[in-house]
Structure formats: structure tokens, C-alpha cells
Amino acid sequence: xxxxxxxxxxxxxxxxxxxxxxxxxxxxxxxxxxxxxxxxxxxxxxxxxxxxxxxxxxxxxxxxxxxxxxxxxxxxxxxxxxxxxxxxxxxxxxxxxxxxxxxxxxxxxxxxxxxxxxxxxxxxxxxxxxxxxxxxxxxxxxxxxxxxxxxxxxxxxxxxxxxxxxxxxxxxxxxxxxxxxxxxxxxxxxxxxxxxxxxxxxxxxxxxxxxxxxxxxxxxxxxxxxxxxxxxxxxxxxxxxxxxxxxxxxxxxxxxxxxxxxxxxxxxxxxxxxxxxxxxxxxxxxxxxxxxxxxxxxxxxxxxxxxxxxxxxxxxxxxxxxxxxxxxxxxxx
Numbered sequence: 231x232x233x234x235x236x237x238x239x240x241x242x243x244x245x246x247x248x249x250x251x252x253x254x255x256x257x258x259x260x261x262x263x264x265x266x267x268x269x270x271x272x273x274x275x276x277x278x279x280x281x282x283x284x285x286x287x288x289x290x291x292x293x294x295x296x297x298x299x300x301x302x303x304x305x306x307x308x309x310x311x312x313x314x315x316x317x318x319x320x321x322x323x324x325x326x327x328x329x330x331x332x333x334x335x336x337x338x339x340x341x342x343x344x345x346x347x348x349x350x351x352x353x354x355x356x357x358x359x360x361x362x363x364x365x366x367x368x369x370x371x372x373x374x375x376x377x378x379x380x381x382x383x384x385x386x387x388x389x390x391x392x393x394x395x396x397x398x399x400x401x402x403x404x405x406x407x408x409x410x411x412x413x414x415x416x417x418x419x420x421x422x423x424x425x426x427x428x429x430x431x432x433x434x435x436x437x438x439x440x441x442x443x444x445x446x447x448x449x450x451x452x453x454x455x456x457x458x459x460x461x462x463x464x465x466x467x468x469x470x471x472x473x474x475x476x477x478x479x480x481x482x483x484x485x486x487x488x489x490x491x492x493x494x495x496x497x498x499x500x501x502x503x504x505x506x507x508x509x510x511x512x513x514x515x516x517x518x519x520x521x522x523x524x525x526x527x528x529x530x531x532x533x534x535x536x537x538x539x540x541x542x543x544x545x546x547x548x549x550x551x552x553x554x555x556x557x558x559x560x561x562x563x
Contacts (some may be wrong), residue, residue: 378428381435456483
């Protein structure tokens, strides 16, 4: 099957080629992101392979369907960027990679927490300038602190085990509690109680209409003063403007982000020789208690191997007429 692979980086191509033994499919690697202007590049392909910041809105899906595309193979677990209703109307099948490596994201979240707490990023820059003063680098023991986990799927469960390993008390909120999270040491409570009690709050839930701006001004006001907020899930889970106000007031004492609400024009690209015209992002970057990484939490060799293998398996299942275990349907909304 001929497949247009959009948003291709060198590592995507390397791992997908390795997984595509035979080769099983004809992969056409394309650097541009998928959007209405680039959809024509999929002409002659039965499938497109898309990443998290590709545009899969109704207009783009219509263009793809008109050009003969029948399958949307996502290289991600999340599917909030896909108009599933339009896909169903157009007869397009959508498949995803639901569990590539929960450890990669959970461990990166822990890394952000440790770096923010012990000011590792600031200390690194100081030492490079031969400044060995400790003033301003004071942290706190994680042991005995309360950590709030919002979303207790596989990533949330892995993160819970990491935090209990540090000796933290873990509070959890999820509309669908999981026994595995309880077994890992989580205590379920209400969202309001979690926000009020937690020294550290970590977001591990999907982006849905219900979770859009889950962390807004009202919920920031419920947090204990100086709380740490970390988001390695989806940028729009937090209202960025409200979070900036929370940082200015001191209600939020630390902020760790691997995702950003308007990241589509920033992340995954080298913009080091350009001026960033996103004033909100620029404001975030001025705070000394903010640490931002560019959507790299998933970025481990194991995760990329699993993403590539599952993507190829999804393509093969569709080609063979099998439903496959990773289809996304309207029932998932």
C-alpha cells in the first residue's frame, strides 16, 4: 500500500523503514505538515500517516478522500486533531498507536519535577559560567509531599509508581478509576480536593471537549499557594493566560510544560535563527520558575520502535481487510 508520511523527521524515517520489512508498504516520506495546502501531496496514496500537529479537520479530510485516501494512520495515541465525524461521513478509517511507551512520558514528567524543584537547568547554566553559588537554588524533599495525578491511564499509573517510589502520597482524579492505579498507591478523590491538597499536580489525561482548559482561573484559585503544575499531555488542558496570571500571583510556584496550547507553529522545528512572534510563549519563557521542553516526553528509542511497529501493523491490517485493535470511531468521542 502506498502511504504518504507527513511531518517526517530523520528519526521517523529511520524507525519506520526498520519496521517496514519486506518492504510491506511503499512509504513516501514528506517533511511538510499535513494541512489543506499540502494535502495534494497524498495524491496516489491509499493512506496518510500523520503526527500530532498535522491538520485533520473536515476540509483536509475531504481533500484527502477526493484524492483516493482511505486510511488515516496516526503516529500518536491522541486523536483530538482528527474530525472523527467528518472521517466517518467520508468513509475514512482512522487508526492510532494507543500505548507506545507509558514509561517515556511518565519518566519525562518526573524529570521536569526534579529539574524544577532542584533548579537543575539554572544550576547547569551557572556552572558553565563558573558561578558555583547556591543562592536561589534551594529545593525541597519530594519525600512526604502530596502529588496529584489527573488521569490514571497507563501513563498516570506509571507516574504514580514513580512518585510513590520517592515516598510521596499520591492523590488521583479520573472519571473512570482504575484498580491498577490504586494498586500503585493512588488514593482517588475529587478534582477540587486534589487541587487543594497537592504540592505537585501532573496532567496525564487526554484532550477532549470535557478536559479543554481543565486548569482554568477557577481551578488555579483552588490550588495551594506555590504549587507545582506539570503538563506532559496536551497543551489545551490548561488556559495559558490564566496560568501566567497564576505565576505572577505566586499561586503557581513552578510550571513544567512539554506541550503548549499553540505549539503547532513552534515545536519540532529549529527556529533558533528567527524571532518568535508568539507573545504568550515569549512571556512564559521569561519566568525563572518555568521549564519548557518541546514535546519530547515521548521521545525514547523504545517509544519510537513501538510507534513504528504499531503503525506498520495498522497499515497491514487495513490492507488485509481486518478491523485491527487500534481503530478510532465515533464511540471514542
